Amino acid sequence: MLLMISAINPTVKAIAVLIPGILLGLTFDVFTPLVYLIFILTVTLLLSDIPFKRWIKFFVPFLLFIASFSWARLLYTSETFQNGSVLFSFWTFEVTTGGLLVAISLALRSLCFIALSLLFIMTTDSTKFMLSLMQQLRLSPKITYGVLAGYRFLPTFKHELEVLRQAHRVRGVGRAKGIRGRIRQFKRYSIPLLANSIRKAERVANAMESKGFTGEHDRTHYHQMTVTKRDWRFLGMMVGALFLAFAASYYFGYLNIFGYQVN
Amino acid sequence: MNKMQLSPVISVHNYSFSYETLDEPLLNQLNFTLYENETTLLIGPSGSGKSSLSLCLNGLYPDAVEGTASGVIRFRGQPVHDFEKGQINQQIGIVFQDPDSQFCMITVEDELAFTLENIQTPREEMEARIDEILMTIGMYDYKHEAIHTLSGGQKQKIALASVLLLEPDVLILDEPTANLDPMSQLEFIQLIEQLQSAMQLTILLIEHQADDWLYLIDRVLVLSRQGELMEDGEVESIFQTKQQQLIDHGIFIPKQYLNSPPISKPINHSNNTEPCFTMESTSFSRKNKPILKNINLTLKKGEMTAIVGENGAGKSTLLQLMARLLQPEAGTMTFLNKPLTKWKEQSLRQHMGFVFQNPEHQFITDTTYEEIAFSMTLNGYDAETIDTRTRELLSHFHLIHEQSQNPFALSGGQKRRLSVATMLDETPDLLLFDEPTFGQDAQTTHELMEIMTEIQQQGTTIVFVTHDMDLVDQFCDSVYVLNEQSIQYHGHPAKLWEHDELLNQARLRKPFRLEMREKVGVAHDLGH
DSSP: OOOOGGGSOHHHHHHHHHHHHHHHTTBOSSHHHHHHHHHHHHHHHHHOOOOHHHHHHHHHHHHHHHHHHHHHHHHTOOGGGOOSOEEEEETTEEEEHHHHHHHHHHHHHHHHHHHHHHHHHTTOOHHHHHHHHHHHHOOOHHHHHHHHHHHHHHHHHHHHHHHHHHHHHHTTOOOOOHHHHHHHHHHHHHHHHHHHHHHHHHHHHHHHHHTTOOSSSOOOOSSOOOOOHHHHHHHHHHHHHHHHHHHHHHHTTOOEETTEEOO | OOGGGOOEEEEEEEEEEESSOTTSOSEEEEEEEEETTOEEEEEOOTTSSHHHHHHHHTTOTTGGGTOEEEEEEEETTEEGGGSOTTHHHHHEEEEOSOTTSSOOSSBHHHHHHHHHHHTTOOHHHHHHHHHHHHHHTTOGGGTTSBGGGSOHHHHHHHHHHHHHTTOOSEEEEESTTTTSOHHHHHHHHHHHHHHHHHHOOEEEEEOSOOGGGGGGOSEEEEEOTTSOEEEEEOHHHHHHHTHHHHHHTTOOOOGGGOSSOOOOOOOOOOOOOOEEEEEEEEEEEETTEEEEEEEEEEEETTOEEEEEOSTTSSHHHHHHHHTTSSOOSEEEEEETTEEGGGSOHHHHHHHEEEEOSSGGGGOOSSSHHHHHHHHHHHTTOOHHHHHHHHHHHHHHTTOGGGTTSOGGGSOHHHHHHHHHHTTOSSOOSEEEEESTTTTOOHHHHHHHHHHHHHHHHTTOEEEEEOSOHHHHHHHOSEEEEEETTEEEEEEOHHHHTTOHHHHHHTTOOOOHHHHHHHHTTOTTOTTO
16 A cells, blocks of 8 residues: 555654654764665655655755755864874865764764655645644644634735835835844834734634634544554654664664764 | 514623723723614724724623723623633624634635534534535635635635624624725625525624615614713614714714715816826736736826725735836836936935825834934934924824824824824825725824825825725826726726726726715615
């Protein structure tokens, strides 16, 4: 049976992404994150309906960012990892094999986080995620529907900022120059924006309560979010694959947790 | 209607409400009753507590705002505060004014489901209920649409539907059509009429301009500025015999009761043809979607011009292009015989003013005084001139007592006046207004139109965007109709009213004086 990730219960999916994310943070070797990264990419390609182009569009900028970040890390490796022979020197920097491995490991782990996050974000409907948190993890309906109502504000907020900018331009206030000018501009924009947001939030709250919303859990659910065997299988697969990677890494003698070589 | 047959649904006894203490209550010792199946109109000047009252009636206030209240409101004999949380809301539903802030879900379907979930409707029944209510309001095709893609009128219908799912006994409509274009307003009113006859609702309507609702109204309640119940009676008697008191309180009188009906602006036969502003073959699009195509427009010096069209027709965009707040894709604009692009920013802002729909957006400083002095300081006037001119403007706009208040703390009408005053440090050549009378009460609207006429007489050319065809008819020398990205009519308003088909297409209405004339003989044909 083909398991589609978009159909997985969002809460389970979040946990299935969080656990490997945290555990990978503890491994300092190159092999484990590399194996797991290949696994995530395979899952993304085979089991999700994310259009490849869209995925690349988000992934590549991160890739570049991580590459430059790791380069900096390579040059500024802390003393602890400055072991091994000197590979090459560059200006006043000396790059050692130990430093290189730590930098690559860091890069691979970061890529794993990015790939996991994209896998989650691009296959999960934000509304369903909130509803699932409420139904599976008993998140308070007050918070759930508060956040959902907040989603709706974002585009109007952007529009209002645009109008504000225009209105102030008409008054003869140009673009702010310097830090002090920017602080003053921030103050000028934030008061009307805040005033309006509070007013709108109050209106939405009134409207919601007027429709019988109490914030209690005693409600029925139009979108019943359920956890089925399939969801557990997915969780098992994501975590299981990580432990397989750990095992293989241990078997080949690479595994390094928190800087301690385990073997 | 005969009150003997009617049973009271809501009764209010000696009810007072305040956001703080009861020393100066917002609502003061109210006594009234709403009867079964009656439609009651509640009117009063801005700030008289009409909206707060509606939230008191359904039990949200005073708890939700930690306010204080005294007296008692009963629903079918039982005090409202005795109901369990969420229970009374099912009996009394409210549709609010702002179409953009009464939803919490993304799609129409989910929003309607939200109501059903609140009242614990079994899941199996939900879909059928949602489909049924969408059929009733004629919005079934929009079931899966995202709410933010709908028009204002459609949003209000969805707001109405989500309230009707509660199957309430009482429906409170808090200025439900104030943000809609004229045709959408009529459609909403007709929908309410159909629903009331089908569902037997008791309705409380809060409305500034109730002209179009009158034929549905059984009774009128009038709140004074002090939050007291001024009048409670039949439509005719209140609007005819108490007319002067209402006018004194800044309340709109339905035009059919006005003793001196408004007259249209006569055609100005002066030979002044000198243009103040011209726009030639100008186009604008947003995200590859054309908003305005090939617009040509000429504003003659000293004239007052209106730009009209349905919501989303691009009226505000047109104004922003004229003020160089947006850059056109193509076309040329000339302001005072000089290409708009050649104007220096500072000098352009001195010669051309822009008053935004929401006055708060324009406030920059911390006091009313500084707000007016701001532009003059920016333009480098000496302190004495600034002070004299600022005081002049403050007293002219009746803001002298508020001079050291924060602009945000002013009342709605004062904010409006201040936003205009800030543009008048020296007489501008062109003044643009984006829906200046939007959401204002009768007194503020009247004041503003007087101010605009006065500025016009000093030689300023004025352009304003509006939905109010009566203002167009009474004040404008010229009108542009915007529809389907282009200008479909330009000329004197009096001639526009002759183009029935065009008015229909652009979703416009005729001014009251003409509608009334046409209604004679078909008075009972409304809503079909």
